[in-house]
Structures are given as structure tokens and as C-alpha cells.
Amino acid sequence: MKKIEAIIRKSRFAEVKKALHAVGINFFSYWDVTGLGNEKEGHVYRGVSYSTSDIQRRYLSIVVNDDFEDTTVKTIIQSARTGDVGDGKIFVSDITECYRIRTGEKGGETLK
Numbered sequence: 001m002k003k004i005e006a007i008i009r010k011s012r013f014a015e016v017k018k019a020l021h022a023v024g025i026n027f028f029s030y031w032d033v034t035g036l037g038n039e040k041e042g043h044v045y046r047g048v049s050y051s052t053s054d055i056q057r058r059y060l061s062i063v064v065n066d067d068f069e070d071t072t073v074k075t076i077i078q079s080a081r082t083g084d085v086g087d088g089k090i091f092v093s094d095i096t097e098c099y100r101i102r103t104g105e106k107g108g109e110t111l112k
Contacts, residue, residue: 001095001108002069006060007033008080008088013058019079020062023071028062055086063095065108 008016010032020028035055064072073090081087100110 001098001111002064002066003093003095004060004062004064004069004072004076005091005093006062006076006080006088007035007057007090008060008076009082009086010056010058012080012082012087016060016076016079019075020072023075025062025064025068025072025075028060030058030060033057033059057088063098063111065111 006016013030033056035057060076062072069092073092076090097106098108098110099106
């Protein structure tokens with residue numbers, strides 16, 4: 001099993017969620033986060049300068065079976081990409097075990 005953690009633009013979340021549902025990922029956790037990025041310049045909107053050193057993003061946490069890792073990562077990249085600096089990052093790590101609390105089952109079947 002793999003844990004896929006993605007930090008994406010909040011403005012792209014709806015597209016990412018829709019794309020994940022389309023490939024069969026119907027459960028994942030997400031929350032709003034603030035981070036620091038490499039972008040040093042501020043932006044001007046209607047004559048007011050805004051700092052971009054603190055970046056508002058959405059953090060997704062998804063656990064999938066090993067054979068679904070590539071599909072999940074490709075789906076996130078395709079749906080979250082704008083081509084601009086700050087599109088985000090994806091991290092993949094191994095999960096050694098998973099348990100379903102309700103039944104006590106363990107293993108990859110608990111993800112279905």
C-alpha cells in the first residue's frame with residue numbers, strides 16, 4: 001500500500017477531486033494548510049500589494065493499493081497543473097499495514 005500526500009493550489013481542488021472520483025478514488029482526507037514557497041515577489045491586485053511568502057494550499061492524504069499508485073499520481077498531476085510556479089508537490093511513502101476498525105480486517109482489502 002502507498003500513502004500519497006499532495007499539496008496543491010486551493011483553486012485547483014475541485015478539478016482534482018472530480019478527477020480522482022473519475023478514476024475510482026472515492027475516499028481521501030484533505031485540509032487547508034499554509035506554507036512557505038520559493039516565490040519571493042509579491043502580487044498587486046487592484047493597486048494593493050500582497051505578499052506571497054505565505055501560501056494558502058490544500059493538503060490531500062490518500063492511501064491506495066500499490067497497483068493504483070501511478071494512476072493516482074498521474075491524475076493529480078494532470079488535474080492540478082497550471083504550469084505556473086507554486087503548483088505543488090506530491091510525496092509517496094509506503095504503508096506497512098491498514099486495519100478496518102469496524103470489522104478488524106487488515107490489509108489492502110480494507111481500502112475497498
